[in-house]
Amino acid sequence: MSFDYDLFVIGGGSGGVRAARVAAQGGAKVALAEEDRYGGTCVIRGCVPKKLMVFASEYSGMVEDAQSYGWDIQPGAFDWDKFKSKMHAELDRLEGVYRNILGNNGVETFDQRAMLADAHTVELADGTKKTAKHILIATGGRPSLPDMPGIELAITSNEMFHLEKLPESILIIGGGYIACEFAGIMNGMCVQTTQYYRGAQILRGFDDEARGLVSEEMCQRGVDLHLGTNILEMRKEGDKIWVKATNGDEKLFDQVMFATGRAPNSDGLGLEALGIELGRKGEIVVDQYSQTAVPSVYAIGDVTDRANLTPVAIREGMAFVETVFKGNPTSPDHELIPTAIFTQPEMGTIGLSEEDAREQEPIEVYATSFKPMQQSFAGRSERVLMKLIVSQATRKVLGCHIVAPGAGEMIQLAGIAVKMGATKEDFDRTVAVHPTMSEELVTMKTPTRTG
Numbered sequence: 280m281s282f283d284y285d286l287f288v289i290g291g292g293s294g295g296v297r298a299a300r301v302a303a304q305g306g307a308k309v310a311l312a313e314e315d316r317y318g319g320t321c322v323i324r325g326c327v328p329k330k331l332m333v334f335a336s337e338y339s340g341m342v343e344d345a346q347s348y349g350w351d352i353q354p355g356a357f358d359w360d361k362f363k364s365k366m367h368a369e370l371d372r373l374e375g376v377y378r379n380i381l382g383n384n385g386v387e388t389f390d391q392r393a394m395l396a397d398a399h400t401v402e403l404a405d406g407t408k409k410t411a412k413h414i415l416i417a418t419g420g421r422p423s424l425p426d427m428p429g430i431e432l433a434i435t436s437n438e439m440f441h442l443e444k445l446p447e448s449i450l451i452i453g454g455g456y457i458a459c460e461f462a463g464i465m466n467g468m469c470v471q472t473t474q475y476y477r478g479a480q481i482l483r484g485f486d487d488e489a490r491g492l493v494s495e496e497m498c499q500r501g502v503d504l505h506l507g508t509n510i511l512e513m514r515k516e517g518d519k520i521w522v523k524a525t526n527g528d529e530k531l532f533d534q535v536m537f538a539t540g541r542a543p544n545s546d547g548l549g550l551e552a553l554g555i556e557l558g559r560k561g562e563i564v565v566d567q568y569s570q571t572a573v574p575s576v577y578a579i580g581d582v583t584d585r586a587n588l589t590p591v592a593i594r595e596g597m598a599f600v601e602t603v604f605k606g607n608p609t610s611p612d613h614e615l616i617p618t619a620i621f622t623q624p625e626m627g628t629i630g631l632s633e634e635d636a637r638e639q640e641p642i643e644v645y646a647t648s649f650k651p652m653q654q655s656f657a658g659r660s661e662r663v664l665m666k667l668i669v670s671q672a673t674r675k676v677l678g679c680h681i682v683a684p685g686a687g688e689m690i691q692l693a694g695i696a697v698k699m700g701a702t703k704e705d706f707d708r709t710v711a712v713h714p715t716m717s718e719e720l721v722t723m724k725t726p727t728r729t730g
């Protein structure tokens with residue numbers, strides 16, 4: 280049977296674009312449909328604009344620091360309109376880069392929504408049908424909102440990049456990385472920031488000591504964080520939003536942003552009719568090669584809800600091409616993924632938390648928390664954390680957790696050592712880079728705790 284394409288990719292985000300490009304470079308005839316903007320969540324409403332907003336917000340404290348270092352400069356106002364238009368110009372540029380990557384590699388693109396008509400047929404929104412030997416679903420995810428009174432007044436991370444003007448006050452609901460990152464951004468942009476999280480501590484799943492320090496420092500810097508607190512009700516009051524919380528507080532905010540979860544984009548794709556299994560959250564169930572229950576259909580990235588990160592979606596896309604087009608069955612490696620949380624202060628982490636490691640085996644914990652030189656000189660009281668979790672039996676470093684300015688950059692490099700299976704003694708025989716914060720990772724001699 281002959282098909283229009285060797286591969287039809289649905290979704291032009293991180294995973295889809297990479298898979299389409301690499302398959303096409305290998306000689307496959309490839310098409311891709313994108314219903315919105317090329318680049319997907321990461322480029323248009325995720326990692327990239329978020330990081331630009333983190334950068335913008337971090338300047339607020341720098342003038343004071345510079346004064347402490349002898350600079351005769353005065354703080355000025357932050358111009359949201361100026362920043363926003365520059366940020367969107369950058370996103371337009373990046374979208375163009377993504378389109379060019381596809382065009383230059385001979386991938387045919389369709390700027391419309393697509394769904395599966397059968398195991399080898401994609402139906403586009405205009406009714407056109409295209410056949411393909413293989414179909415790759417890379418449709419990503421979207422923010423999900425709870426069902427509650429007044430929810431139509433709330434915004435999500437998607438809208439944070441398009442605010443008409445910066446609010447004077449904002450309430451952020453949630454304790455995951457997206458909620459915490461936006462709390463830092465808004466606070467840094469001088470917006471009065473309140474955060475409610477129903478759990479006992481933010482950043483669930485990460486090392487307790489590390490998330491505890493992030494939480495403490497966020498409060499220290501001005502985020503009004505309420506743990507064990509949720510929102511009960513919202514309604515419009517004048518041009519504000521009135522909010523009632525589970526702790527009895529009734530307050531007015533200019534904006535309320537929910538970051539309480541994301542849902543995979545698996546609706547309306549015709550999956551159930553084809554017998555493709557969906558999980559409890561609606562994620563597409565795949566095997567270790569990203570193959571669904573229908574052999575010609577594969578799925579990668581956030582729509583499969585494995586590890587929802589851009590570099591993971593990209594690797595899943597490359598493993599798919601390796602498996603299907605290069606005859607080399609490859610499953611994406613989800614072990615020991617280094618990650619950064621761009622809170623203020625930043626956190627970088629790889630491997631097991633102290634709590635999870637202790638459940639697994641006897642460990643040694645090496646941790647040090649101190650005031651870093653640069654901030655301390657400027658008169659700031661903030662602390663950083665460098666922490667290693669070591670297996671008593673193998674001496675391998677099972678986890679590394681850093682809370683510090685630049686922690687994301689540091690963990691990328693420490694991550695190589697941990698991924699290679701470095702032992703505590705390997706860390707110890709590496710000469711310190713002095714004076715840095717991360718030199719502590721190779722100079723901690725005595726365990727803080729064992730057990």
Ligand SMILES: Cc1cc2nc3c(=O)[nH]c(=O)nc-3n(C[C@H](O)[C@H](O)[C@H](O)COP(=O)(O)OP(=O)(O)OC[C@H]3O[C@@H](n4cnc5c(N)ncnc54)[C@H](O)[C@@H]3O)c2cc1C
Pocket residue numbers: 289290291292293294295312313314315316317318319320321322324325326329391392393394417418419420436457544548579580581582586587588589590592
């Ligand atoms: C606020 C925020 C911050 C983030 N920060 C980070 C970070 O710092 N680091 C990190 O690694 N990750 C981060 N992420 C996660 C990262 O963005 C995602 O893991 C990544 O984009 C997933 O890639 P993907 O290819 O699976 O899907 P996406 O990038 O979401 O792409 C899916 C594409 O499919 C399109 N689509 C959907 N349905 C259809 C259809 N039926 N037909 C045609 N097109 C369709 C969508 O329009 C979209 O463009 C962040 C996410 C958010 C929301």
